Amino acid sequence: MARPTRVGPEALSGVAGLDDLLEVASLIRGNIERVIEGKPEVVQLSLVVLLAEGHLLIEDVPGVGKTMLAKALARSIDCTVRRIQFTPDLLPSDVTGVSVYDMEAREFEFKPGAVFANIVVGDEINRASPKTQSALLEAMEERQVTVDGTTYVLEAPFMVIATQNPIEMEGTYPLPEAQRDRFTARVSMGYPSVEAEIEMLDTHGGPAALDDLEPVADAVTVRKLIDIVRGVHVSADVKRYVVELANATRSAPELRLGASPRASLQLLRASRALAALEGRDYVLPDDVQTMAAPVLAHRLLPTAEAQVARRSTESVVADLVARLPLPDLRKN
């Protein structure tokens, strides 16, 4: 079986525990913040998604640094990075790859597509046709690609960082629910603060800052970090809380479609990653509450009434979090 991905250099350090995780995370964070000013929460979220083995959807208006964030994260880790610019005429085979007949060798040779990389930056994903968007589905969920009956496994870590413009913008195809569900979290960049924007003018006025970024970790390191996150303890109460929260979205009157079981799973993974990034080897309800809106909101469909009332799914999730009682602390 062809393994077309390039193996990265040796690990920068022998990662073993939480302390090492915090050290590496802080290096990556510092690296990204050199080009994305004033958005620590967004940077943190992208780290969470990386460590939770998830995919990140960055949604916002053009020009607020979506692609910059994706590229900065990709560059900070010394691993294979591919960028796909989604356009209406992009074909599925451009994403997954194609088998070409080699006249000399008299056999079909697989030419891997853009998805064969540790980090795939899908720029403006909602400008491609649904058919091409769907080509990403199998890769994102199963971490493998099947072309002409042959399955090619993708190397870990594998993370898709997609950016998209809000669907009200011209020339966009709304992302199907199934595909949205495959993104662990969605984040909005938002406009930078005045100070951050002024600083950006200074920094970015000169040579391209992004090009100066040096990798601070490699694929092996990231794989070890992911292993550490998997070992973070989750108590029965927290698990119940996660499920109750997902359940609450399914019965909320403002929502037409609630969170899927996959959403519960990803919420728990993200909470684990957040706990590890905060230096804890156990998950608190606070972690779940913090991750609830980014992980759940983009999967939910509001009812017509809620849309008319201009209620965002984020605010619905925030309401649920504020109302849903924790498993009673006072009962043993």
Next chain:
Amino acid sequence: MSIKEQLTLAAGLAVALATSALFPLFQGNDWLAKVLGAVLVVVAAGLVGRRLGLPRVLQPVLGLAVLFGYLSLVFAGSSLAFGLVPTARTLDVLQTLVRSGQDDIARFGPPVPAHDGMVLLTAAGVGGVAVLVDLVAVVLDRVAVAGLPLLVMFAVPSAVLPGGIGGLPFILGALGWLSLLLVEGSERVGRWGTPMRSSLPGARPGGDDSSLGRVGRRIGFAAVSLAVVIPAFIPGLDHRLLAGSDGGGGSGSGSGPNSARTYNALTTLRDQLTLPKPTTLLVYRTDDPHPDYLRMTTLGQFTGDGWKAADLVADRENAKVQKSVPTPIGDGGAHQPVNMRIVPDHGHLDVHWLPVPFGPTKVDVEGTWLWDPSSQTVFSASSTTKNLTSYSVRASRVLPDRDALARAQVNGIDPSISELYGQAIDVSPYVKQLTAKVVKGQTSEYDKAVALQRYFTSPLNGYVYNLRASQPTPGQDPVDAFLLGKNGFCEQYATTMAAMLRVAGIPSRVAVGFTPGTQDSSDKQVYSVTTHDAHAWPEAWFAGTGWVRFEPTPAVSGSTVPSYSVPAPVTPVNPTDPTGPSAARTAGAGGHPAGHTDPDLLAATRSTASPTSRPHAQASSRWLLVPVAVALVLILPLLLTLVRRRRRWAHPNPLTAWEQLWDDATDVGYRWHPADSPRAAAQRLADSRGLTGPVAAALERVAVATERARYAPPGRLPDGDLRPDVNEVRNALRQGSPALVRLRAAVFASSTLGWAGRGLGDRIADLTERFDNGLAALSRPLRRRAATR
């Protein structure tokens, strides 16, 4: 109208409804308007105070002030300066009224006449309860607890009414309290917003307020019904709620105007004896040189609790005592005619029975007074002795003959007597054994009766006359208690001997009336009878002679031991019988008054009677019980709080520390957000109560320890005692709260009340669920049948 104003009105309504419990205490309804007026002014004061935005602390003060003004205006209106301002004389007038009210309480058994003194006390009490209910329900915002002061309204009548207060007043009181809860509950539900109603017909959405209301009403209805019905089916709880207020008088149903519902004569007797100062009740002139006792009525039914009177029944047309009184069954032997004119003194005696000498043949009296031949009672269903100026009695007194009595046989007992007065009674084995021991060796019924009397009167047996009678311990029979404690007054001696007579197979009953009283020093035919001459004695029935009285009470002024009831001097005395010597001592007492008042014995009994056994003690101790019970109920939450805290710290860990912290903050009125994690909850509490510095650090330590205990891998409990941290936070929370809140947290800890309420609510929910399931199971076959049809 604001919620506080609604609660004020509901509190007033609850008190007004609870007032219905006081109806059986009074004669007539004249008192009602004045008492309800007191409630009304307290409610008005509450409403005005709340409208004016008066500080909460001052609201009960305003209520009390207005109540005092109202009482002054109504009861001492003439003493007010300019018709409005209370003066020193107002206080004097009120004080005099209060004293007369206290005298009335001591003097009368219920129903008491609605004299101003009594009504003043009642209005003040009910007004005070209204202020208290307002304080608890509206000012302190503890609506459920307001049931406690309301209970006081029921405590007094149920303590003094022999038959309890009846079901209706209880239901009305419960409804009042429920309405108070309803106002508070609907306000609490209302905070969540307007409940949505389903637009679909037949739909049953969970949030429908009508279904919510339905559940509430069902619970309320079920609770009140259970409270009324259950006591009737539980042995040990008597039928007080279901029975009327007719005390010892039985059900009273179907008795019509020719019968009287009798209050317990023994209660009346007790009340008379325990008056602080003797009051003259009757003055009479008689041609009998040695007048015997005056009888009022008899108690012929023995229940487990004691002796009770049957309904008095007579034919209104034929049983009028003015015509003539038939000779009682079995009344034989020698008779002595007696003529007596009796003048009740100032209406102090207020009973439905006419005091008459033994064996009345004709009574000249105003009004409808009837003769009940069975109990040999002259009674009136429509009036009392209070309204009588005087009456005359012609009597034919039986002079029992010792020999005739000794010849009387058991099989000679008239069936009508044995049916009513000769039935075996249910007493403890001890009473049976003792009776058998005392009457051992006695052959005739008469000898047995004499032996029983001697058993009580002999000083060797250690019986002592004491107005503070030996009280039964819980579960103990009153008769046993007296026989073992050997302290009592005429009531105990008479009822116990009557019971032992029954055990010995002799028909018996307890008679209530008066000893002959004090002879006038100038006119030897005139006697005066005071409250302290009230007396009870046993009567035994002997074939051929009829009812004969005995006197087992060792020493009481004016009581006499009948000559026939002491053995003849020739009777051989059993040397082993401890009662022997008394026979010789009282043998010579052939006439009236007899020498039962052995000076030594009298001295001995008086000296053993403690100084507090003066009359009033018993009645006042009963009244004292009420505040003591209320105090106990009030202190209960405090005790529970302490016990819960102690139990928590017995096994300290972060979770119990968190529980304690949760309760402490709840007690000072903090509302936790159940969706907050420990850390977020602690932060919110610190922000809300302005906790900073070391207190905030202590709070954070508790929160972090809690989350670690709860969420970290097992076996990682943090070290260190969290108790100082929790105590520090509690102290800071209390210091930052108003005084009223601090007091409430200490005495009425809402966490404890909530915990107890939840526990109780869970039990009730379980019970009602079982009830529902049971009903469903029962009705299932019916429904199935209906479906197949």
